[in-house]
Amino acid sequence: xxxxxxxxxxxxxxxxxxxxxxxxxxxxxxxxxxxxxxxxxxxxxxxxxxxxxxxxxxxxxxxxxxxxxxxxxxxxxxxxxxxxxxxxxxxxxxxxxxxxxxxxxxxxxxxxxxxxxxxxxxxxxxxxxxxxxxxxxxxxxxxxxxxxxxxxxxxxxxxxxxxxxxxxxxxxxxxxxxxxxxxxxxxxxxxxxxxxxxxxxxxxxxxxxxxxxxxxxxxxxxxxxxxxxxxxxxxxxxxxxxxxxxx
Amino acid sequence: xxxxxxxxxxxxxxxxxxxxxxxxxxxxxxxxxxxxxxxxxxxxxxxxxxxxxxxxxxxxxxxxxxxxxxxxxxxxxxxxxxxxxxxxxxxxxxxxxxxxxxxxxxxxxxxxxxxxxxxxxxxxxxxxxxxxxxxxxxxxxxxxxxxxxxxxxxxxxxxxxxxxxxxxxxxxxxxxxxxxxxxxxxxxxxxxxxxxxxxxxxxxxxxxxxxxxxxxxxxxxxxxxxxxxxxxxxxxxxxxxxxxxxxxxxxxxxxxxxxxxxxxxxxxxxxxxxxxxxxx
Numbered sequence: 001x002x003x004x005x006x007x008x009x010x011x012x013x014x015x016x017x018x019x020x021x022x023x024x025x026x027x028x029x030x031x032x033x034x035x036x037x038x039x040x041x042x043x044x045x046x047x048x049x050x051x052x053x054x055x056x057x058x059x060x061x062x063x064x065x066x067x068x069x070x071x072x073x074x075x076x077x078x079x080x081x082x083x084x085x086x087x088x089x090x091x092x093x094x095x096x097x098x099x100x101x102x103x104x105x106x107x108x109x110x111x112x113x114x115x116x117x118x119x120x121x122x123x124x125x126x127x128x129x130x131x132x133x134x135x136x137x138x139x140x141x142x143x144x145x146x147x148x149x150x151x152x153x154x155x156x157x158x159x160x161x162x163x164x165x166x167x168x169x170x171x172x173x174x175x176x177x178x179x180x181x182x183x184x185x186x187x188x189x190x191x192x193x194x195x196x197x198x199x200x201x202x203x204x205x206x207x208x209x210x211x212x213x214x215x216x217x218x219x220x221x222x223x224x225x226x227x228x229x230x231x232x233x234x235x236x237x238x239x240x241x242x243x244x245x246x247x
Numbered sequence: 248x249x250x251x252x253x254x255x256x257x258x259x260x261x262x263x264x265x266x267x268x269x270x271x272x273x274x275x276x277x278x279x280x281x282x283x284x285x286x287x288x289x290x291x292x293x294x295x296x297x298x299x300x301x302x303x304x305x306x307x308x309x310x311x312x313x314x315x316x317x318x319x320x321x322x323x324x325x326x327x328x329x330x331x332x333x334x335x336x337x338x339x340x341x342x343x344x345x346x347x348x349x350x351x352x353x354x355x356x357x358x359x360x361x362x363x364x365x366x367x368x369x370x371x372x373x374x375x376x377x378x379x380x381x382x383x384x385x386x387x388x389x390x391x392x393x394x395x396x397x398x399x400x401x402x403x404x405x406x407x408x409x410x411x412x413x414x415x416x417x418x419x420x421x422x423x424x425x426x427x428x429x430x431x432x433x434x435x436x437x438x439x440x441x442x443x444x445x446x447x448x449x450x451x452x453x454x455x456x457x458x459x460x461x462x463x464x465x466x467x468x469x470x471x472x473x474x475x476x477x478x479x480x481x482x483x484x485x486x487x488x489x490x491x492x493x494x495x496x497x498x499x500x501x502x503x504x505x506x507x508x509x510x511x512x513x514x515x516x517x518x519x520x521x522x523x524x525x526x527x
Contacts, residue, residue, distance in 0.1 A: 106434035
């Protein structure tokens with residue numbers, strides 16, 4: 001792990017009108033680090049990672065991602081987003097394009113690589129997420145788990161340095177969760193920097209370098225997983241873990 | 248108890264609607280009723296015309312559609328007028344689409360100035376009658392900017408319909424899920440690229456039916472330019488009538504020609520629409 005963080009947020013606040021969504025949040029993520037963010041719904045987890053690629057603009061504080069300072073109206077936002085991939089809860093695949101075209105459109109239109117090059121990359125990453133045979137289909141013809149794996153491949157095709165996951169398995173049927181998590185574990189093994197919002201604690205135990213617990217817009221606890229799961233320092237975090245690990 | 252109740256119902260036929268409804272809904276009866284109604288209307292107007300001593304001369308109408316002379320086949324005046332109407336409509340619609348898209352994008356731009364300009368334009372155009380707008384373009388802006396009657400007509404139709412078309416665009420764009428925007432942005436697309444490659448292609452599906460309605464509307468409202476004597480279908484109809492006094496035959500024919508064109512258009516688009524849904 002290099003000493004210079006690849007994501008650094010200092011005293012970040014975010015308001016939606018009067019609602020205070022992020023309260024004085026500071027966090028740093030290093031190259032190659034895997035961070036899992038958890039917490040009750042409405043605690044600001046999604047808002048935080050959406051700030052990382054400027055899908056939301058924070059209201060105050062400093063946020064530097066991959067050496068680019070993020071702020072509202074910054075001209076570098078598109079450059080930033082090319083380095084930071086995002087996987088959404090609802091997949092958000094482009095329904096009018098085939099799987100292959102979904103993967104190729106970013107590299108071709110944004111990075112201006114040739115069609116042949118884009119297709120080669122797309123097929124490589126479809127292999128990586130174990131669905132090379134679905135290349136010619138439309139998203140609606142795939143299962144939820146397959147769609148989410150295509151969405152992961154779509155981000156990978158941009159050759160990003162950081163991947164953000166916003167509850168990637170929350171919209172999936174239970175039997176499809178593992179196929180997505182498996183792909184994410186494999187991705188973690190390649191050394192990708194990942195920030196994952198999830199309640200899949202088995203996955204967190206397996207890949208996380210750092211666990212983050214948020215509540216009511218604040219980061220309440222930051223700890224390595226062994227400590228986080230066995231001896232969390234805050235009561236609130238202990239209660240949360242007790243609830244989601246009950247079954 | 249409940250299970251035995253359902254068991255005893257199993258296999259019973261679904262109750263049929265009452266007999267009189269079945270009769271009314273059957274195809275031959277419906278066609279017969281339709282034919283009687285249409286027949287009565289035609290008969291009524293025929294009798295009315297007879298009573299006022301109207302001299303029907305339908306045999307003179309075909310020459311205005313097409314004719315065979317010594318020079319061979321020739322299109323008649325009404326056909327030429329139809330081509331002029333179609334040409335006028337296509338040019339106006341193309342311009343209206345461009346203008347409508349610009350207005351819609353301005354409205355959606357999120358810029359205060361942009362949406363103010365767009366809303367101002369929409370309210371202005373929507374609250375002026377088409378005929379007055381035509382007079383404004385021809386009698387006021389025409390002399391100022393040196394617009395001839397044809398250009399004034401195209402501009403009038405384009406501006407009038409761009410207001411409605413921009414609303415269709417706006418609704419179509421808004422109908423695409425917000426997640427599509429986020430996905431497009433998250434792979435680094437600019438707003439322009441997101442519109443072009445992601446949002447607009449998906450909006451087409453939502454826009455096709457109301458757009459067809461708008462084209463039909465435009466073709467019909469293009470008749471209004473006859474008041475400034477632009478040579479198109481309605482103007483030519485009027486000219487023929489002033490030469491021949493066959494107002495009943497010619498107006499019936501002109502109406503039928505408009506109807507045939509717009510019907511073909513509607514049917515064509517609904518076919519296209521079905522194909523499009525299957526492809527998705």
